[in-house]
Amino acid sequence: xxxxxxxxxxxxxxxxxxxxxxxxxxxxxxxxxxxxxxxxxxxxxxxxxxxxxxxxxxxxxxxxxxxxxxxxxxxxxxxxxxxxxxxxxxxxxxxxxxxxxxxxxxxxxxxxxxxxxxxxxxxxxxxxxxxxxxxxxxxxxxxxxxxxxxxxxxxxxxxxxxxxxxxxxxxxxxxxxxxxxxxxxxxxxxxxxxxxxxxxxxxxxxxxxxxxxxxxxxxxxxxxxxx
Amino acid sequence: xxxxxxxxxxxxxxxxxxxxxxxxxxxxxxxxxxxxxxxxxxxxxxxxxxxxxxxxxxxxxxxxxxxxxxxxxxxxxxxxxxxxxxxxxxxxxxxxxxxxxxxxxxxxxxxxxxxxxxxxxxxxxxxxxxxxxxxxxxxxxxxxxxxxxxxxxxxxxxxxxxxxxxxxxxxxxxxxxxxxxxxxxxxxxxxxxxxxxxxxxxxxxxxxxxxxxxxxxxxxxxxxxxxxxxxxxxxxxxxxxxxxxxxxxxxxxxxxxxxxxxxxxxxxxxxxxxxxxxxxxxxxxxxxxxxxxxxxxxxxxxxxxxxxxxxxxxxxxxxxxxxxxxxxxxxxxxxxxxxxxxxxxxxxxxxxxxxxxxxxxxxxxxxxxxxxxxxxxxxxxxxxxxxxxxxxxxxxxxxxxxxxxx
Numbered sequence: 001x002x003x004x005x006x007x008x009x010x011x012x013x014x015x016x017x018x019x020x021x022x023x024x025x026x027x028x029x030x031x032x033x034x035x036x037x038x039x040x041x042x043x044x045x046x047x048x049x050x051x052x053x054x055x056x057x058x059x060x061x062x063x064x065x066x067x068x069x070x071x072x073x074x075x076x077x078x079x080x081x082x083x084x085x086x087x088x089x090x091x092x093x094x095x096x097x098x099x100x101x102x103x104x105x106x107x108x109x110x111x112x113x114x115x116x117x118x119x120x121x122x123x124x125x126x127x128x129x130x131x132x133x134x135x136x137x138x139x140x141x142x143x144x145x146x147x148x149x150x151x152x153x154x155x156x157x158x159x160x161x162x163x164x165x166x167x168x169x170x171x172x173x174x175x176x177x178x179x180x181x182x183x184x185x186x187x188x189x190x191x192x193x194x195x196x197x198x199x200x201x202x203x204x205x206x207x208x209x210x211x212x213x214x215x216x217x218x219x220x221x222x223x224x225x226x227x
Numbered sequence: 228x229x230x231x232x233x234x235x236x237x238x239x240x241x242x243x244x245x246x247x248x249x250x251x252x253x254x255x256x257x258x259x260x261x262x263x264x265x266x267x268x269x270x271x272x273x274x275x276x277x278x279x280x281x282x283x284x285x286x287x288x289x290x291x292x293x294x295x296x297x298x299x300x301x302x303x304x305x306x307x308x309x310x311x312x313x314x315x316x317x318x319x320x321x322x323x324x325x326x327x328x329x330x331x332x333x334x335x336x337x338x339x340x341x342x343x344x345x346x347x348x349x350x351x352x353x354x355x356x357x358x359x360x361x362x363x364x365x366x367x368x369x370x371x372x373x374x375x376x377x378x379x380x381x382x383x384x385x386x387x388x389x390x391x392x393x394x395x396x397x398x399x400x401x402x403x404x405x406x407x408x409x410x411x412x413x414x415x416x417x418x419x420x421x422x423x424x425x426x427x428x429x430x431x432x433x434x435x436x437x438x439x440x441x442x443x444x445x446x447x448x449x450x451x452x453x454x455x456x457x458x459x460x461x462x463x464x465x466x467x468x469x470x471x472x473x474x475x476x477x478x479x480x481x482x483x484x485x486x487x488x489x490x491x492x493x494x495x496x497x498x499x500x501x502x503x504x505x506x507x508x509x510x511x512x513x514x515x516x517x518x519x520x521x522x523x524x525x526x527x528x529x530x531x532x533x534x535x536x537x538x539x540x541x542x543x544x545x546x547x548x549x550x551x552x553x554x555x556x557x558x559x560x561x562x563x564x565x566x567x568x569x570x571x572x573x574x575x576x577x578x579x580x581x582x583x584x585x586x587x588x589x590x591x592x593x594x595x596x597x598x599x600x601x602x603x604x605x606x607x608x609x610x611x612x613x614x615x616x617x618x619x620x621x622x623x624x625x626x627x628x629x630x631x632x633x
């Protein structure tokens with residue numbers, strides 16, 4: 001088991017009022033699962049993603065990632081977990097605009113303290129795996145949306161994370177390019193990568209093997225659709 | 228994250244906003260330019276005062292009618308009313324003072340020096356005793372100094388200053404030639420070594436002759452100076468006392484009366500200069516600290532802007548595993564790099580200013596390595612002090628908030 005949450009709860013206080021963004025979520029994710037989290041906006045799926053991505057800590061509940069309790073860790077320890085265990089893919093790509101594709105992919109390695117030469121090597125390898133090696137010296141502004149997302153995927157994978165966490169990965173792409181990205185995900189999954197995609201699009205969710213729906217901060221359904 | 232990585236990120240960020248970067252560090256540039264220029268000028272003046280303006284060797288004191296540096300009109304008038312220092316005073320000092328190794332004599336006035344149809348005006352004609360104690364670095368380069376016998380007999384012999392020899396003889400050998408000073412003939416026995424100039428005044432436009440010969444032509448009515456060299460460092464103070472007693476007795480001063488003569492030494496001149504330079508320095512450092520504070524606040528402000536502008540970038544970096552200290556370092560290094568950039572530009576500008584001062588004015592200016600070091604240490608500290616707050620703010624940003632920022 002890669003992920004196990006128990007009673008995961010996130011509560012905000014807005015103007016003296018308590019709002020539960022997430023309430024008692026129990027979720028288990030196996031290694032090499034390909035899972036979609038869906039739900040309408042405001043359902044709490046983004047909050048769940050932030051918690052699973054160790055960007056945030058829960059108000060209550062436990063979160064075991066790789067058998068390690070991570071729900072009570074300090075900022076810096078969480079940064080370390082994100083660096084090693086989680087690869088993020090965002091809707092808006094979130095590449096550094098002034099840095100080359102190669103440098104963008106190198107970033108997680110920089111924060112891991114990998115020496116420059118090895119970093120270079122690994123980043124090129126990651127770019128090669130998404131067929132972007134020939135664009136290594138290009139800046140994001142010189143790349144198409146699909147190419148940017150490939151670079152972002154390379155960056156997410158460069159530290160060989162346990163979990164690839166994608167937030168609306170095709171939201172800013174046309175359907176043809178979106179399809180390409182989904183095929184990349186499928187290939188990665190077939191190679192053993194655990195993937196969680198957060199999306200509100202049914203068509204994207206339907207490509208995964210398991211769909212978890214969130215409503216009002218609770219899991220409303222959990223369906224395995226493919227073997 | 229290695230330091231080099233942080234530095235590269237910082238330099239890239241600064242380069243992306245070239246104009247803004249330079250404008251931001253204007254305060255630093257001005258402050259450092261002033262530090263470097265002021266220190267250079269003071270430094271230059273210091274070495275000048277020590278070597279040249281004072282012109283007195285160690286252990287040398289000079290008996291004069293008044294001090295070298297007169298700071299008010301009243302004092303100048305009062306000095307004019309004092310009794311002259313005469314060759315009789317000189318003889319008495321020679322006879323009775325025990326702590327002097329040498330007792331010289333010195334008197335001078337400007338005159339025209341001529342060789343055939345060439346002449347130089349306003350040459351400082353110096354009547355000198357033996358040995359020559361003032362100026363301290365006086366040295367005969369070619370030929371010889373006048374002898375004791377020539378001194379005794381008031382022979383018409385001269386040692387030409389370097390510039391005088393050069394202008395009158397234009398490369399020809401002056402030794403053995405006759406020059407005219409105010410139409411009185413003198414034989415050239417030597418040429419002095421080149422001295423250079425002090426504050427734009429040539430020290431080589433001189434002619435030295437025996438003081439006896441000087442008084443033969445120009446009369447013995449002018450007050451002379453008596454330079455004396457003490458037998459040792461320790462004897463300098465007692466030499467001063469001895470001369471003072473001799474002169475007070477000769478001038479019949481009562482115990483409560485002040486000295487009506489001056490005893491000058493390299494120290495007394497240098498201390499006067501030190502007072503001036505200390506005043507300049509403290510005024511300058513006040514101005515410099517002010518502009519550094521202004522410069523620092525501007526850097527802090529622009530770093531806060533930079534942190535806000537790059538909130539998204541900070542969010543991305545954090546999502547990818549940057550810890551607080553990584554972000555802190557990144558922005559701190561950027562602030563220090565920015566501040567140091569201002570310092571380096573300031574040093575270059577100050578260097579240029581130093582050259583300009585030297586070229587355009589007689590003020591000497593020496594660029595000293597320690598002023599550059601001082602400047603760089605200062606801007607480094609300014610960068611850290613004013614960079615820590617924005618950097619800390621960046622480091623504490625919540626990754627989710629930062630990622631959401633557009």
